[in-house]
Amino acid sequence: MKKLLALMLFVSLPALSADELHLYNWNDYIAPEAVKAFEAQCKCKVVQDFYGDNEELVAKLAAGAKGYDVMVPTSNYVAGMAKAGWLQPLDKGKLPNFKNLMPTYLNTEFDPGNKYSVPYAMSITLIGYNDQKMKELGITVDSWAVIFDPRILQKIKGKVTVLDSQAEVMAAALKYHGYSVNDRDPAHWQQAKETILKAKPYWAAFMAQGYIKELSTGNIWVVHGYSNDIFQADIGAQEAKQKFRIRHALPKEGAVLALDAMVIAKTAPRPDLAHQFINFMLEGKNSAALTNITGSGNPNTEAMQFIKPEIKSIKAVFPDADSAKRLEQLKDMNKKERKLLNRIWTEIKAK
């Protein structure tokens, strides 16, 4: 018996004593200096694991993955994750910096009262383009027409990529037709599909990430992509001393806003460290550090003073009130809708 007890103690000991915070986050979605600063403050170690897509995170949790403390899903996944019992309610008493957040991004329908989630940063799905080439060709990039209208596309055939995401491509096509990104009318979906199929021959590829490099090297001139990636592409172009810059364009029809939020896993081994971490990331300086390296949108009032002026001046990422109104967050679909969308997507990709 004693032996058994000793053995159990031995087995459970590392779990108790390890001062480690397990962060499951998007790729390159935290400033390394912020990680270092937090490690110094909490006298613990931050162990990072990465995903490239919310669905990857959800699939992993659905398969029973445990051991993560903090995760950073997009807001529209929070409701589902809470319902599935994967999250634990936050203790606001331990998050004094919560007050730094802009009210616009709080209390959303995905998490009323922010019971489970705290906004972290955001990105907008918009158009990125090579300014030199567009000027040469006389194309004004201010609408989804650049992605979907064959009359414009014929000038840039094979130089366009769109995201490899059924939800995002469908949302952009719906916006192009003047519908909400969350429109579920099968007739409108059909219409969007026709538009996509007509535009597809002009696209080079469906790309989830590769377009960053392709923009920087000048192989691709126009992309449907995430604002953060387009920012990275511009940095890449400048580092490579290209003659062109990569610019953001927020289509006038509106676009998808993705508000990423920090949540704590129900099975978190260290909820105490998790709260400490979230509060730390809500400090203006630490929140700004992320925006300064990723070019992400920022929901933190205190962060604004620390954000580089050249980033703050990107209108597409820090839109004025009027443009901000045309941004929509994607809502989760039910099973039937998801199956139908996948059927449409399979057809789009197979044709």
Next chain:
Amino acid sequence: MATPQNRLHKWLIGGPPLAYLVVFFAIPVLIMVLASLRNSGDFGGLAPLFSEESGTLDLTTENYGRFFSDLIYTELFLKSFAYAAITTLVCLVIAYPLAMLIARSAKKHRDLLVLLVILPFWSNFLIRVYAWMIILGPQSVFVSALNRVLGTIGIEPVTLLYTPFAVIVGLVYVHLPFMVLPLYANLEKHDPALLDAAQDLGANAWRRFWRVTFPLSLPGVYAGAALVFIPALGIFAIPDILGGTEGIMIGNVIKQQFLDTRDWPFGSVLSMVLTVMAVALAGLAAWVARQSRT
């Protein structure tokens, strides 16, 4: 006469491969069969086996119905089939001379040459495929040189990256060693005396190859073809990276069911069909190989 000792030997020899098959093939396939008959969960995964309302067993054949009632999935299978078949053929054409060269080179060089064939495995598969993105990209030396040559004879410049051609190049590149190695293993064992005899009897080089070497190498060809064709059929990473807007294969659709659509049961159905096809093909290859031997 089966003595107890004999029986023990049999188990010692046959047990481990049997256990391997059960653990790594039979059980996963069974799990897949079950998953393909269930409903999908709300957030991926599977719905509870017993429905929450009625408490009855919640099984369905609807997922199979969806596959068989919609031609698009069969079309994708056929397309993947074509990709895999072309890959196998190209691999065979490239690998055969290479394997023969290695098999006929001096013994002291052979190990080194085989090592060179395996060498690419030492770096990550994805990195090697990404390298092809650079080689086939519009600004690469290779493509710009090719387009200059085409330009001089009045042909429009070509795009190679993000085309079905790029997918085939990637598939061939990744699977080539799987064709070279079984072929080499086979060709290396050929008795040179056979070729000498054929020559003495007046057969020219082509005839010696076609009537002696090639028929003897058929088991190697079948093994290589199976090792290339079956993995190529289910692959998704290469069409994802190198394929354009029309490069997708059935593997991509299966991946989508698990990672985008949260429809594990339908993903299982597609995987089942793929597995059945792979097993049938492997069986066919084994049968053909046996026929040709007798």
